Amino acid sequence: MMNxxxxxxxxxSSTQDSDQQRRQRYEQLVDTxxxxxxxxxxxxxxxxxxxxxxxxxxxLRAWRSLDSLQSDKAAKAWLFTILRRENxxxxxxxxxxxxxxxxxxxxxADDREPDxxxxxxxxHSAINRLDSDxxxxxxxxxxGGFSGKEIAEILDLNSNTVMTRLFRARSKLRxxxxxxxxxxxxxxxxxx
Amino acid sequence: MDDNEFRLRAFSEPGSEDPDLxxxxxxxxxxxxxxxxxxxxxxxxxxxxxxVAVPSGLADRLKQQVEPARTGKRGLMRFFPVAAMxxxxxxxTLMPDPGNRPGAQDLAFHDELVTHxxxxxxxxxxxxxxxxxxxxxxxxxxxxxxGNGGASTSGIPLRTAGLKFARxxxxxxxxxxxxxxxxxxxxxxxxILSINKPVDRAFIIEDERFQGRIIPTExxxxxxxxxxxxxxxxxxxxxxDSVQWSI
Numbered sequence: 001m002m003n004x005x006x007x008x009x010x011x012x013s014s015t016q017d018s019d020q021q022r023r024q025r026y027e028q029l030v031d032t033x034x035x036x037x038x039x040x041x042x043x044x045x046x047x048x049x050x051x052x053x054x055x056x057x058x059x060l061r062a063w064r065s066l067d068s069l070q071s072d073k074a075a076k077a078w079l080f081t082i083l084r085r086e087n088x089x090x091x092x093x094x095x096x097x098x099x100x101x102x103x104x105x106x107x108x109a110d111d112r113e114p115d116x117x118x119x120x121x122x123x124h125s126a127i128n129r130l131d132s133d134x135x136x137x138x139x140x141x142x143x144g145g146f147s148g149k150e151i152a153e154i155l156d157l158n159s160n161t162v163m164t165r166l167f168r169a170r171s172k173l174r175x176x177x178x179x180x181x182x183x184x185x186x187x188x189x190x191x192x
Numbered sequence: 193m194d195d196n197e198f199r200l201r202a203f204s205e206p207g208s209e210d211p212d213l214x215x216x217x218x219x220x221x222x223x224x225x226x227x228x229x230x231x232x233x234x235x236x237x238x239x240x241x242x243x244v245a246v247p248s249g250l251a252d253r254l255k256q257q258v259e260p261a262r263t264g265k266r267g268l269m270r271f272f273p274v275a276a277m278x279x280x281x282x283x284x285t286l287m288p289d290p291g292n293r294p295g296a297q298d299l300a301f302h303d304e305l306v307t308h309x310x311x312x313x314x315x316x317x318x319x320x321x322x323x324x325x326x327x328x329x330x331x332x333x334x335x336x337x338x339g340n341g342g343a344s345t346s347g348i349p350l351r352t353a354g355l356k357f358a359r360x361x362x363x364x365x366x367x368x369x370x371x372x373x374x375x376x377x378x379x380x381x382x383x384i385l386s387i388n389k390p391v392d393r394a395f396i397i398e399d400e401r402f403q404g405r406i407i408p409t410e411x412x413x414x415x416x417x418x419x420x421x422x423x424x425x426x427x428x429x430x431x432x433d434s435v436q437w438s439i
Contacts, residue, residue: 023258026255026258027255030251030254030255031251034246034250034251034254035246038244038246038247038250039241039242039244039246042244043241043244047332048247049328049332049337049338050325050328050329050332052247052250053324053325053328054325055250055254056253056254056257056324057323057324057325059254059257059258060257060258063257063258086323086325089323089325089326119236119239119240120236120239120240120243123236123237123239123240124240127237127240127241138237139241142237142238142241142242143241143242148204148205162204163200163201163204163205164200164204166203166204166205167199167200167203167204170203170204170206170230170233170234170237171203173233173237174229174230174233177233177236
């Protein structure tokens with residue numbers, strides 16, 4: 001018996017399985033990482049609409065090159081790297097006036113206690129005032145949960161530089177937040 | 193471990209379970225107090241950074257954006273079912289002729305626009321495609337916004353409309369605007385949103401190559417231009433629905 005001729009694309013079952021597996025892998029990636037990727041994107045570009053676009057571009061690129069991701073354990077660092085690259089491309093050409101990061105909607109659960117809200121607002125402002133050299137590794141560590149070595153790879157720095165910058169970031173926040181003893185000299189200066 | 197190394201490690205990795213670090217703090221009340229203080233600070237920092245609200249529905253949008261490709265039709269018309277195409281055609285027929293001849297200032301804008309289109313055509317004719325992030329950036333710089341990928345009430349997100357090109361546009365007297373080019377049925381379709389004096393009334397662009405309209409808006413003008421034969425009313429609706437002024 002001859003096969004019926006259709007105008008549908010010809011796909012064998014193994015191709016369909018493979019496509020389905022790829023899609024499932026992508027969706028798992030979205031479910032696992034999208035919140036952290038969005039938060040990191042927001043802190044990088046400080047604008048909700050741009051952050052959403054950045055995240056969408058990031059995941060679109062991730063989808064296209066999903067096969068190049070060897071281990072799902074490395075997925076978050078991979079996505080953060082893509083997002084950083086997208087953000088750099090965007091801002092190399094365009095620098096629109098941005099909404100201040102302090103205007104960002106905050107998750108409701110944290111908004112109930114006035115003292116906590118005030119602390120949070122102070123810190124939002126303080127983090128925003130940090131030089132990006134210090135803010136970047138801090139965000140990667142806090143949002144991404146990356147180790148010093150992983151941050152060094154993402155930022156293309158050496159590990160000692162990353163540790164020094166993390167030290168300085170927290171020292172400055174401690175000073176701005178007003179709870180600290182007077183700042184002492186850097187214990188280590190491995191910037192290069 | 194000396195004080196400098198202790199401080200570096202305590203500040204750079206709060207919450208570290210490194211036994212050397214904890215051993216170095218044992219029996220030293222100053223170091224223990226510092227570690228406690230850093231732990232409290234870290235709780236505040238994490239709370240401040242992590243409480244940024246993530247937009248609802250974002251995960252679904254990220255999943256939907258990689259849905260299998262649609263049919264091979266080019267241009268905006270690929271998004272309309274047959275019934276919708278009939279409505280569009282009717283709308284074109286019924287659309288009132290702009291009629292009265294525009295004033296001198298509006299004509300000057302028209303001429304500047306046509307010159308601009310011919311100048312820019314060389315750039316975007318060769319352009320393959322552009323990313324939504326670039327389009328979004330150009331819009332934002334011009335005082336415009338298209339959230340949710342430019343989702344519109346007509347259901348066609350601007351980001352899916354075959355984006356070819358996005359550039360700042362200093363057309364008119366205000367020097368602020370956006371020129372976006374989409375892939376149409378007959379060739380490129382330009383969408384120009386300029387912040388300048390709105391024309392008195394919508395009027396047709398006259399040119400050998402291009403056809404379209406200049407339409408006054410609240411803060412300036414919206415221009416939709418395509419090659420001869422391109423049906424543009426769908427683009428007018430889509431852009432008007434999906435882009436907002438944010439100035």
